[in-house]
Amino acid sequence: MSRSIGLPLTFLARMADLLDEEFPTFLAALSRPPVAGLRVNTLKLSVAEFLALCPWELKPVPWCDTGFLLPPTHTASTYPLYDAGLYYLQEPSTMAVATLLAPRPGERVLDLCAAPGGKATHIAALMADQGVLVANEVEPDRAAILARNLETWGARHALVLSETPERLAERWPEAFDRVLVDAPCSGEGMFRKSEQARYHWSEAHVAGCALRQQDILDAAAALVRPGGLLAYATCTFAPEENEGVVWRFLQSHPDFDLEEPAPLPGLDRGRPAWAFWPPTQEEVAPAALPDARAEALSRTARLWPHRTEGEGHFVALLRRRDGAPRREWRSAAASELTSRERAALAAFWEPTVGLPLPERLLVRSSGEESEVYALAEDAPDVRGLRALRPGWLLGTLRKGRFIPAHALALGLRRCEALQRLDLPLGSEEVARYLRGEPLPSSGADGWVVVCVEGFPLGWGKRVSGLVKNHYPKALRWP
Ligand code: SAM
Numbered sequence: 001m002s003r004s005i006g007l008p009l010t011f012l013a014r015m016a017d018l019l020d021e022e023f024p025t026f027l028a029a030l031s032r033p034p035v036a037g038l039r040v041n042t043l044k045l046s047v048a049e050f051l052a053l054c055p056w057e058l059k060p061v062p063w064c065d066t067g068f069l070l071p072p073t074h075t076a077s078t079y080p081l082y083d084a085g086l087y088y089l090q091e092p093s094t095m096a097v098a099t100l101l102a103p104r105p106g107e108r109v110l111d112l113c114a115a116p117g118g119k120a121t122h123i124a125a126l127m128a129d130q131g132v133l134v135a136n137e138v139e140p141d142r143a144a145i146l147a148r149n150l151e152t153w154g155a156r157h158a159l160v161l162s163e164t165p166e167r168l169a170e171r172w173p174e175a176f177d178r179v180l181v182d183a184p185c186s187g188e189g190m191f192r193k194s195e196q197a198r199y200h201w202s203e204a205h206v207a208g209c210a211l212r213q214q215d216i217l218d219a220a221a222a223l224v225r226p227g228g229l230l231a232y233a234t235c236t237f238a239p240e241e242n243e244g245v246v247w248r249f250l251q252s253h254p255d256f257d258l259e260e261p262a263p264l265p266g267l268d269r270g271r272p273a274w275a276f277w278p279p280t281q282e283e284v285a286p287a288a289l290p291d292a293r294a295e296a297l298s299r300t301a302r303l304w305p306h307r308t309e310g311e312g313h314f315v316a317l318l319r320r321r322d323g324a325p326r327r328e329w330r331s332a333a334a335s336e337l338t339s340r341e342r343a344a345l346a347a348f349w350e351p352t353v354g355l356p357l358p359e360r361l362l363v364r365s366s367g368e369e370s371e372v373y374a375l376a377e378d379a380p381d382v383r384g385l386r387a388l389r390p391g392w393l394l395g396t397l398r399k400g401r402f403i404p405a406h407a408l409a410l411g412l413r414r415c416e417a418l419q420r421l422d423l424p425l426g427s428e429e430v431a432r433y434l435r436g437e438p439l440p441s442s443g444a445d446g447w448v449v450v451c452v453e454g455f456p457l458g459w460g461k462r463v464s465g466l467v468k469n470h471y472p473k474a475l476r477w478p
Helices: 008-032 048-054 092-101 118-127 140-153 166-170 195-200 204-222 245-252 271-278 295-300 339-352 406-411 430-432
Strands: 037-040 057-062 066-070 087-089 107-111 133-137 156-159 176-182 225-234 256-258 300-304 313-320 362-368 369-374 387-390 392-398 402-404 420-423 446-452 455-464 468-469
Touching: 037 118, 057 256, 066 092, 066 118, 066 339, 066 392, 092 118, 092 176, 092 300, 092 313, 092 406, 092 430, 107 118, 118 133, 118 176, 133 140, 133 166, 140 195, 140 387, 140 406, 166 204, 176 204, 195 271, 195 300, 195 468, 225 245, 245 256, 245 295, 245 313, 256 295, 271 295, 339 402, 339 446, 362 446, 392 406, 406 455, 420 430, 430 455
Parallel strands: 107 133, 107 176, 133 156, 176 225, 420 446
Antiparallel strands: 037 066, 037 087, 057 066, 156 387, 225 313, 256 313, 300 313, 362 369, 369 392, 392 402, 446 455, 455 468
């Protein structure tokens, strides 16, 4: 099926100039509908377990072993397993980024421009709950969405901040093993999906984005430890924001080298000559340069909609040369709970949650309420920073009682809830729970984790045979 999506004429002229003979195939691809994808949450279940539960016919994404293409008729955004955080709906090309960043369990990883959380949730899954993931988003409203998505994902070792890259660079120089800059960009690669991106596009916008990207990358570079990896990604085709930005970065940061990406299927090479595009720019063409670094730009990677089943994306892996050891950060100090607080927490925890109570807890008080967080073992001190989540939010202490957070239920794995109400997938009760209705259930009074197929969906509180609904109002089905 082909459709007209009103592409900016100047954009088309630029792409015709850049792609030459390939342009007609590219244009034909842009008039086809976009492909949707999902990525399985391996923090909660294996890919094989997910496929046994999944009702849609899926096709693997070649560059991500947990990613799948959805058929056009899918209903994946209104399905209970989505509310249980068993998968994330993510544009397929974007799944290449965390695959290439390849974070490892136990590392310190920073996702600097993280909302709404596609790549952050992918990074969290690859880190398997070990180490520290700092997910940062400068826009406060978007940071709140990021926090919610990481909570649904059940990422227990993630912190969510809303800071400028510069403030983080001052606070934690050379502290991270890996840093991802998934930069704000002109979004040409999302033109098939986003009318907004088409509407806001102009050459001036492209130029403005390139300047901003350079500033963000400068700050990001300072955060990477010697020997660590900085990944830069955009969802645009514009050379000024891709090869151009990376070229300027390499010139101003001689301690970074471009690293060859893993040879994933579907990945194309970047184009060194495009670093100096449009040709009116002052730089000389790379062929005339004595510097072999320009040729190294072929180690950047591109995904194209006419060559793969996905949208446009660009990725560069920049390795900081080794030398000095990683700089340490000040660790988060755990709070001393009062005996009253500890008793309230234990009274809830022991009969309800089948995990030992985390040892390192942080209590943040405001007024009569205190939020209780579990701190990752290696968590940094975030005092003085805008931290939406300094750790895994367990719940709130209020007037001597502990009220569990949605994030606690969604962070529990399949067998970690002692008090549960198990509902089968496809049952009317699941839909009723997600709509916010109470459910009849026999058993002891108290908090219960409502589960679908054994996977937590949220909290309920049983009183005399009826489970009162505590599913967050903002997430309820209509
Ligand atoms: N990584 C996200 C994901 O996978 O879901 C998408 C990130 S989006 C491409 C870029 C983000 O950068 C936006 O959320 C935007 O608010 C943020 N941003 C905008 N200006 C910024 C700046 N000056 N510094 C850092 N981040 C910025």
